[in-house]
Structures are given as C-alpha cells and as structure tokens.
Amino acid sequence: MRDEWEHAHTDYTVPAQRRSPASLTDSEGDWRDYLDHSTPNGWLIRNSAMTETLVSGKPMHLLHVTRGIDAIRASREIHVSAGCLVGALYCAPLASQREGLRPHNLGAYLMRTKPSTTPLIFEVTPDAPTQPKGIDYLHLGAIHLRYQSYLTPAETDQLDDAVLAGLRAAAAFLDVALRNATGHATPAPDFIDQLSNAVAHVPFLGYLYFEVLSEYLMLHSTTPETKTYAAAGELNNWICKRLAFAAVDGMDKLFDLTRFNPRHHRLIQLIEGLEPDLGPGVAEYVRRRLSHLLARTALDPSQDASAVTFQGADLGTLQKAAPGLIGQMAFREIRYMTRYGQLYHCFEKARALEAWDYWNNEGIPTPFNGVIPKGEIGINPAYPRSAVRVWTAQQDSKGYLHPDEEIAAVLTPHLASWWAPSRQRETHNATDESRVELAPLARPTDPHPTVTRGRGTRMTTKLLNILTGINRTSEPSSGSMILASDLYRAMPDHTTFPGREPVEQAWSAAFDQLIALSTPKRLQGPGFGPYVDELTREVGALIEKTRPDAIHAQYLGFALSLAFARTAGSIPIISIAHGPEVMAAERNERECETLHEVAAASAAIAAPTSALADRIDRLTRRRFTDRLTVIQWGIPLSHVRGRNQPPDGTGPLSLVHAGRLDDNKSTITAIKALSLTEQPHHLTVIGQGTLREHLEQQAIELGLRDRVQFDPFLPRDELWRRLPNFDAFVFTARGLEAFGLVLIEAQAHGLPVAYSDLPGMRETLGSAGIPYTPGDPRSLAVALDEMGRDAHRRKVLAKAALDNARRYDVTTTGRQLRELTLRAAS
Known part of the structure; x- marks a missing residue:
C-alpha cells in the first residue's frame, strides 16, 4: 500500500525515481530534464517560492476561501474535502512581505472569482523542514x-x-x-x-x-x-x-x-x-x-x-x-x-486515511498538487506535529492581506459530505470545494433495466420522472419545439409534456405522455393574472397526478413556468432559458417580475450560452448567479447526411436563410444586402412569419424578384435534404439570439455561414463563420462578395463548419441536462 502512495507522489528537487513501463521512447527523467532546462520557466519546477518555503521549515502562511464562515464559527471546526489533494484543505501560498501577506497568483484568482467567499489566513508551523513531495492525482x-x-x-x-x-x-x-x-x-x-x-x-x-x-x-x-x-x-x-x-x-x-x-x-x-x-x-x-x-x-x-x-x-x-x-x-x-452517498466514507474517507498516514510518516504537514508545483497546496488535517492558527483576512487597496479576527476553530480530519447539493454543503459543512475534481452527481442507478433511447446509448439506470412542457401547439413549429423533441428522445427518463392542441404524433413520440392543456391561453395584460391562477390550478392537479422527481421549466419566466414555480413545492425545478422570455423581461417590468419569481423557485437555471446566462444574471440583479449554468444545445448529428463535395469555384453564391420571418430575425438585412452586392447572388428564404408579405414586397421594390425566392416553412427532414444544395447560409438576427441551432444545422451539412456578430453567436461558432455587423446590409454584402470571390476560403470555412458542428450533439445536451437534474434531485 505504501508503495502505491509513494508512486503517486513527486519530489521535483531530486531526480525522477518512479518505475515506468518498458519501451517508452522517453523516460520520466528525459522529460524532467527537458522541462527543467529547455523551457523558459522550467527552473520554477525545482525552485518555486512555494518549494523554498516548504524546505525552509519556517512557518507557512496559506490562503483558503470559504462560503461557510458562519458554520466554522458555530461548530469551531474546519472540515476538508476530497479532490486533487485527496483529503487536505485546499489553499494557495501567501508570501510574507513588509506591506503584508501577498497572495500567490492562484490565490489572487480565487479571491477575484469568488467574491461571495470569506478569505482565511492559515499559519502552519511545521516541526521540521517539509519534504517537497506533491500528490499527483x-x-x-x-x-x-x-x-x-x-x-x-x-x-x-x-x-x-x-x-x-x-x-x-x-x-x-x-x-x-x-x-x-x-x-x-x-x-x-x-x-x-x-x-x-x-x-x-x-x-x-x-x-x-x-x-x-x-x-x-x-x-x-x-x-x-x-x-x-x-x-x-x-x-x-x-x-x-x-x-x-x-x-x-x-x-x-x-x-x-x-x-x-x-x-x-x-x-x-x-x-x-x-x-x-x-x-x-x-x-x-x-x-x-x-x-x-x-x-x-x-x-x-x-x-x-x-x-x-x-x-x-x-x-x-x-x-x-x-x-x-x-x-x-x-x-x-x-x-x-x-448508494455512493451511503458508501462515501468507504471510498473517500478510506483513501484520505491512507494519504494522511503516508503524509504523517513522511513528515508532510502541507502536501501540494504534484502534477506540477503551480501553487495548489493543502493542509494535512491529521498531522500531529504542527501548529495551525487561522484568522479572517482583510485586503488592503494594494491587494495585500492582513490578519483580522482569529478564529477559535480546529482543523479536523473530517471530510465534508460532498455528494450533497451545493447549497446544503454551504449550510452544513465549513469548507470550500476548490479542486480539480468535479463534485459528483448523484446519478440514480438500478441494476435491472437496460434502456436504449436516442442514438442507442446503452444505460443501466433508474429512470427519473420528469415533468416539462411548452405552452404552444405540440408540433415542430420552432427551434425550441424541435429541440424539446430531440432532447427528450436523447434522455432515457420518463417524460410528461403538457402542451397545446393540435398534436403532431411524430413530434410527440419523444415523450412518454403528452397532455393537452385546457386552460385558454392569454398573453400579458388585464386578464393575465386570472389566467395564470387557472393554469396554476391545472398544473397543480397534474403534479399531484404524475408526482415527478423533477420539473424542467422551459422558457424561464413565461406562464407555464410560473405555474410550475407556484405548485412545485419541494420538487426541484430546472429552468431552461430559450431567449424570447429574456427579451420580454428586458422590455417589460411585469415580464421581468415573472422571470424573477421563476428564477427564485429554481434549483438551477440552464442557458445555452454564457452570453444569455449573463443577461439573465443582470436581469435578476446577480441574486441567482450560483444557480446559472451553461448547457449548450445540439442536434441529432447521427441523422445528418452532408454534401459529398466541398464548395468549388467562384462567382455568384446560392444562399439560404431559414427561420421565423419576424422583426428580430431581420431577414430584411439579407434582402437589402443582395441589392448592394457586386455579384448577383441568389437567396432562398425558407420560413413563415408576420413579415412574409412585407419582405416579398421589399424584394420586388429593390429589383430582386428573380434573385430572392420565398419558400414556406419546411419540416426538418426536408430542410436538411435541401441544405447541401446551397453554397452558404445567411443568419441575420439583430437582437438576442439564444443559441442559433439553425446555424449548427447548416454547418453540419458543410455550409459556410455569414452571421450577425451578436453576443453568443461568436461563442457558438468561434472562427467557423464570417461575422458582420448586425442589421447592417452593407457589412453583410461585403462578407458575401468576399466569400464568392475566394473559393479557397469557402473550402476552409466549410471544413471549419463541419468541425464546429461536431461539438453540438443533442446526446451531449441530454446527458448534461440529466446530470444537472440528478444533482438537483439528490
């Protein structure tokens, strides 16, 4: 057992001594020599300030940040957590200088990115110089x-x-x-x-x-x-x-x-x-x-x-x-x-006990992350021969820390129960979870059923009972409705979906049960309050009947989500933002109040991009930052059949635009851009909406009758069949866009894209597209002409499009949403 722990530790001040498999081209010593002597900063591996302090045997000052200061004061105990340091309290070094204690740059990062935490100063006085052995997880x-x-x-x-x-x-x-x-x-x-x-x-x-x-x-x-x-x-x-x-x-x-x-x-x-x-x-x-x-x-x-x-x-x-x-x-x-929660101490505590025993025998009161000595260092809570004191810290205007109130608390060899939900950990455990390891998700399992859903992923799992729904006709009439069908097909759980009639049977097959809502729908206005009350009663009866393990509230802040929020009780709600509700909340105070109420009732809020998450965070005045998470959307990539050949040749492009024909989608930008291009590109507009007739008239008035073709909304299978016939896709939204799923659909079929450079779109596309100024036809015209003249660039963009689209499989979206749900339900 000791040999295994010795194998898992690294001392960078002595030559490499670990045994390695045979036939490797390079030895550990070869790599160590290269890193030490052939890289600009390699000298810091052996001679970092942290290492020098360890081997000096002098008192060491360390920074730890915690959300549990009240629990520490009440219990007079400080607990540690598992993770990359196994069972040591996660810290960063503090350098003692005349002006005060200067945080290591890792500590400065922790303080800047965790403003809601309390910084603590630990002083560890060892009994002797410490062996600079780091634990390599x-x-x-x-x-x-x-x-x-x-x-x-x-x-x-x-x-x-x-x-x-x-x-x-x-x-x-x-x-x-x-x-x-x-x-x-x-x-x-x-x-x-x-x-x-x-x-x-x-x-x-x-x-x-x-x-x-x-x-x-x-x-x-x-x-x-x-x-x-x-x-x-x-x-x-x-x-x-x-x-x-x-x-x-x-x-x-x-x-x-x-x-x-x-x-x-x-x-x-x-x-x-x-x-x-x-x-x-x-x-x-x-x-x-x-x-x-x-x-x-x-x-x-x-x-x-x-x-x-x-x-x-x-x-x-x-x-x-x-x-x-x-x-x-x-x-x-x-x-x-x-049963991980029940067996937690059999796994994590047992491992920590072995680590503590090894460190005590090796004289290590402060083990560090030995992958590389970058500043992640811990305090061994079971070390019997060192003195540990702790203070709250005050930071001055120059960034130096100063001891403030000494805390009468003891560092104990007790592991925080890190399978609990994050808010529960804050309440009951005086520790902070800063570590490389992801806090585990309590994924329910059942030894019996084998489930195949979506792309045939084999799972042996206890299924969740999820209640979700969208207050629209139950058909693939928008990106959100199509996403919902794809998403819940990709998840193995039992899903009940309340929606509106009429119901398209092929679309509704994604759900185990589809229930038609009977409460007549009303928009914001004088009758909205009574409508929500009636809808809430209907939803309450549905919850009582289905008894879900979790609720997925689609469209954070719309009426159905509000009804979920008012009837869920102890059932955890995962709110899923789609974008339109955020735009509505930014325009209307009552819509904003509704969004606030749903956010407050949610255990977690999932947004498809960090840009949308940031807008929600601002709308809710940063009250729910810890509940926000990003889960990127996706499409069923296994169903995609792309073009056989990349785009070739120069000249006018065959362009396609698909989506709702409304003011925010700004299809008019593409039509006006065509009137400004040097080359006679052709545009096919696919979709329905309130602006259809206006757009057709604009195309005629601009002399583009023969260069702009309008086709009705197409089922996705038909749209995907047609996409490979075009040279490029044009995306013209000018306001908030949640994710841009249609862009991923186009890219998955090998189409280069010209897109309005909105927050979130660059996040979705990276460099796999040509951005232009939102709502600016001339900017788009220039981008289209450049694409038409440069066949090589179009080939590069087509390959980049395919590579980028591979990042967005709906099975990944489903897995991440399921893990978030399991964490909330635990």
Whole structure:
C-alpha cells in the first residue's frame, strides 16, 4: 500500500525515481530534464517560492476561501474535502512581505472569482523542514481500484459494463497513444482529433489533456504577466484558467474537465488567442507529452508499452495491464451510483486515511498538487506535529492581506459530505470545494433495466420522472419545439409534456405522455393574472397526478413556468432559458417580475450560452448567479447526411436563410444586402412569419424578384435534404439570439455561414463563420462578395463548419441536462 502512495507522489528537487513501463521512447527523467532546462520557466519546477518555503521549515502562511464562515464559527471546526489533494484543505501560498501577506497568483484568482467567499489566513508551523513531495492525482488509479468490495454484485456488474463500454469506444485512440509513446508518431492534428473524440468515453483523458496544456502554457509562456509571476517564484495560473473558460462554456460555473476536449483547429485557436507564439508548437507537444503520460499513468510499471493493446482485450486482462486507467474510470463511475452517498466514507474517507498516514510518516504537514508545483497546496488535517492558527483576512487597496479576527476553530480530519447539493454543503459543512475534481452527481442507478433511447446509448439506470412542457401547439413549429423533441428522445427518463392542441404524433413520440392543456391561453395584460391562477390550478392537479422527481421549466419566466414555480413545492425545478422570455423581461417590468419569481423557485437555471446566462444574471440583479449554468444545445448529428463535395469555384453564391420571418430575425438585412452586392447572388428564404408579405414586397421594390425566392416553412427532414444544395447560409438576427441551432444545422451539412456578430453567436461558432455587423446590409454584402470571390476560403470555412458542428450533439445536451437534474434531485 505504501508503495502505491509513494508512486503517486513527486519530489521535483531530486531526480525522477518512479518505475515506468518498458519501451517508452522517453523516460520520466528525459522529460524532467527537458522541462527543467529547455523551457523558459522550467527552473520554477525545482525552485518555486512555494518549494523554498516548504524546505525552509519556517512557518507557512496559506490562503483558503470559504462560503461557510458562519458554520466554522458555530461548530469551531474546519472540515476538508476530497479532490486533487485527496483529503487536505485546499489553499494557495501567501508570501510574507513588509506591506503584508501577498497572495500567490492562484490565490489572487480565487479571491477575484469568488467574491461571495470569506478569505482565511492559515499559519502552519511545521516541526521540521517539509519534504517537497506533491500528490499527483493522475497516478492514483491503482489506489482507486481497491475499494470495490463494498459494491453489490449488481453494482459491480454495472460498473464493469460502464468501464468496458468506455474502453471499447476509446480503444482505437488508446492504442494510437501507446504507439506514439513508443516511437510510432501519428500526425499531430489527427492525434488531437482522435483524443477529442475519446474524452467522451474515457473522461480521465479530459483531465490529462488539460494538465498537459497547462504545463505547456505555464512553462513556455513569456508574456509580461508570466514574467512578473516568475520573478516572484510563481508559475502563471491565470493563463490556464483562461484556457479552460475559453474551451468549455460554463467552466467558470462548474470546473468540469470531463468536458475539456478541443479538436485540433479549436486547440490552435485557443492557444493563439492566449499567446500567439505558442500556437505552432502546441499540437506536437500534446501528442508527445500526453502519449507519454498516458502510458505512465495508465499502465502497470511491469508492462511493456509496445505489447499492450486495448482493442479486443477483456476487462480482466486490462485490469492487470492498465490498472491506473481502469481505476480512474471506476473512480468516476462509482460516484454516480445511488448508494455512493451511503458508501462515501468507504471510498473517500478510506483513501484520505491512507494519504494522511503516508503524509504523517513522511513528515508532510502541507502536501501540494504534484502534477506540477503551480501553487495548489493543502493542509494535512491529521498531522500531529504542527501548529495551525487561522484568522479572517482583510485586503488592503494594494491587494495585500492582513490578519483580522482569529478564529477559535480546529482543523479536523473530517471530510465534508460532498455528494450533497451545493447549497446544503454551504449550510452544513465549513469548507470550500476548490479542486480539480468535479463534485459528483448523484446519478440514480438500478441494476435491472437496460434502456436504449436516442442514438442507442446503452444505460443501466433508474429512470427519473420528469415533468416539462411548452405552452404552444405540440408540433415542430420552432427551434425550441424541435429541440424539446430531440432532447427528450436523447434522455432515457420518463417524460410528461403538457402542451397545446393540435398534436403532431411524430413530434410527440419523444415523450412518454403528452397532455393537452385546457386552460385558454392569454398573453400579458388585464386578464393575465386570472389566467395564470387557472393554469396554476391545472398544473397543480397534474403534479399531484404524475408526482415527478423533477420539473424542467422551459422558457424561464413565461406562464407555464410560473405555474410550475407556484405548485412545485419541494420538487426541484430546472429552468431552461430559450431567449424570447429574456427579451420580454428586458422590455417589460411585469415580464421581468415573472422571470424573477421563476428564477427564485429554481434549483438551477440552464442557458445555452454564457452570453444569455449573463443577461439573465443582470436581469435578476446577480441574486441567482450560483444557480446559472451553461448547457449548450445540439442536434441529432447521427441523422445528418452532408454534401459529398466541398464548395468549388467562384462567382455568384446560392444562399439560404431559414427561420421565423419576424422583426428580430431581420431577414430584411439579407434582402437589402443582395441589392448592394457586386455579384448577383441568389437567396432562398425558407420560413413563415408576420413579415412574409412585407419582405416579398421589399424584394420586388429593390429589383430582386428573380434573385430572392420565398419558400414556406419546411419540416426538418426536408430542410436538411435541401441544405447541401446551397453554397452558404445567411443568419441575420439583430437582437438576442439564444443559441442559433439553425446555424449548427447548416454547418453540419458543410455550409459556410455569414452571421450577425451578436453576443453568443461568436461563442457558438468561434472562427467557423464570417461575422458582420448586425442589421447592417452593407457589412453583410461585403462578407458575401468576399466569400464568392475566394473559393479557397469557402473550402476552409466549410471544413471549419463541419468541425464546429461536431461539438453540438443533442446526446451531449441530454446527458448534461440529466446530470444537472440528478444533482438537483439528490
């Protein structure tokens, strides 16, 4: 047991001593030598200010931020949490200077991004110089495997099935990575794209991918900011945080590295956006470094990496050959089991007890994150030979911290129960959950049913009973209605959907039960209050009858959501923002009050982009920031049949625009742009709406009768069949747009897009499109002519469109919404 913990720790002040699998092209020592001596900031690996303080044996000052200061004062105890530091209190160093205690740049980040927390100053006085051994959570896989004896036979089968399914889906990439680690190079772009695809099946790869990129950025960056931190003996954490937030929407709300999977073109964009000089070398670095680290963290040291294959291997064979990887996968799957809460101490506390014992015997009162010594450091709560004092902190105008009130509290070897919902943790546990690991979602499981829904995803799970609905006719008449059908087909749960008649049977097949609302619908106005009261009574009876586990309130702030909010009682509500309700709330005070009421009743609020989440946050005066999360929308990519050939040639373009013909969609911008283009492009407008006749008349008056064609609203199958026949898609919304699903549909069929540069659209599209000024026909005309003249650019945009669309599968949307629901329902 001690050998496994020794294997999971790294001391960067001495040569590498860990055993590694045979046949690796580079040894751990080779990589250590390269990182130490061939990167601009490599000297900080051995000689950071944190390391120097540890080995000095002097008192160490550390910063911890908490939301639980009242609980700490009341209980006089400080609890720790599991995560990348296993069972240590998560902190960042403080440098003692004449002006006060200066936070490490990681600590400055924590204070700036967690303004609702209370900063605490800890003073740890060790009994002797501390061994600078850091715990490397990437090497904990074999330790994670030890606790499966607590599972029932059915749970063991469920775990084995889940792990094996992930391994089989990612086996081809895992074998490619091992070949690269043993000297058989794959082109870096192909390697990165295969890695991106594999993360969904083996989430541990998302952690590995991010840590490799963090290492690359911290050690190679030469920006003035990085140099300033280096002069203080610190690696730059900010650049890594910016990477994570740019790569994954909502990462600032929930730091979940299982979603970190940028493809090659996106990776280059991200790195060049952070530091242009680092873009050219990043893909090759990831290929070499991640392959090497995967072999070392996944395989048993006794193995020959060149002889291991994942394809076709059974689970028993892989447990012997790759215990590190199997353990990491099992570790994440176990935390989604129904009984995880009951068995929490069998897993997390048992692991922490072993870590505390190892640290005590090694003389480590303050273990740090040993993936790389970037400033994540903890306090061992069970260390018997150090003195620990704690104060609340006051920050002065220059950013220095000063001890304020000494807290009469004891750091205890007690783990916070981190399976509980976040607000419950704040109430009952005096700790803050700052760590690399994602707080687990209490995913209900059942050993019996095997469910296939959507794209045939096999699940062994206890199904939720979800009540949702949209107060419209039950047919695919808008993007939101189409999304609802796709989304609940992709989720395995039992769904009851109240809507309006008439009902289209094919669309309604996505739901287990569709109930026609009988309360006559009314809009905001004198009769709206009585209408909501009557609708609330109808919804209350429906809730009493269906007894849902959770409610999904579509359109945060419209009447049906308000009825849900007033009748849900203890049933958790997940509100799902669509955009129109936010625009209505921005225009009308009563609509805003309705949105506030629904938000207040919600356990969580999901928005498809951070831009929409920010608008909701502003509307609700920042009262519900902790409830907001970003879940990107998607389409059923498995149904897409794209064009066989990319666009070719120059000349006039065949353009298509699809959507509601109303003022916000601003189709008139596209029509007017055609009158200003140098080339005689042709535009097909597909859709219905109040402005249809006006738009037709405008086209005639502008002399575009032969260049603008109007077609009625098309069912999606027919729209998708026609999309590959066009050269490009034109998106013209000029106000709020929630996500732009039709853009993803167009991109999935290989169409370059010209889009109005609205907040959220650049977030959805990245660089995979041509932006123009919203509502400006001349700006759009210039963009269309440039696209028509440059065939090469159109080919590049078509490929970028396909790559971007692959990010947005509705099965991912369904999985993330289900996980959010499970967390709320727990």
